[in-house]
Amino acid sequence: MSVLTTRLYVIRHAVAEDGPDDFARRLTKKGRKAFARLVRRIGAAGVEVDVIATSPLVRARETAEILAEELGGGPRVEVVDALAPSADWEALVEWTVQQDAERVAWVGHAPSVGRLVALTVGDGTAAVRMQKGAVAAIRLDDGPGQPGELEWLVTPAFAD
Secondary structure (H helix, E strand, O other): OOOOOOEEEEEEOOOEOOOOOHHHOOEOHHHHHHHHHHHHHHHHOOOOOOEEEEOOOHHHHHHHHHHHHHHOOOOEEEEOHHHOOOOOHHHHHHHHHHOOOOEEEEEEOOOHHHHHHHHHHOOOOOOOOOOOOOEEEEEOOOOOOOOOEEEEEEOHHHHO
């Protein structure tokens, strides 16, 4: 019997360097530290993740690696093209269903991550703005692809 995903965390990558090569932009030292603090705080509050999907862009992958390291427990990190800047919600739902994991995180980019939150908790018409390094927690009583409930949304300032 497969496991139903009941908890989804949608995350915007942490603060990154400016640069001409959008794919290769890395997180700043300050962005890394602020996001790591936030993850430690939500981890202390009980957040756990089984698998992390990340955009292929460097700054998102680095954010996903910090999430995995700071939460502990060995969540798998997988690059998922559907999380690239023009995120594909249907492909993400399909990927999530295939993971056989209760707690899943998606790491991506604005404005797509806000749109993903809006689609996951409603019809996608809401405007959800997520700061760099923000984490949204969504409860999915009926699994991915069905309407969920936004439980909380925090930014790195929450950990200060």
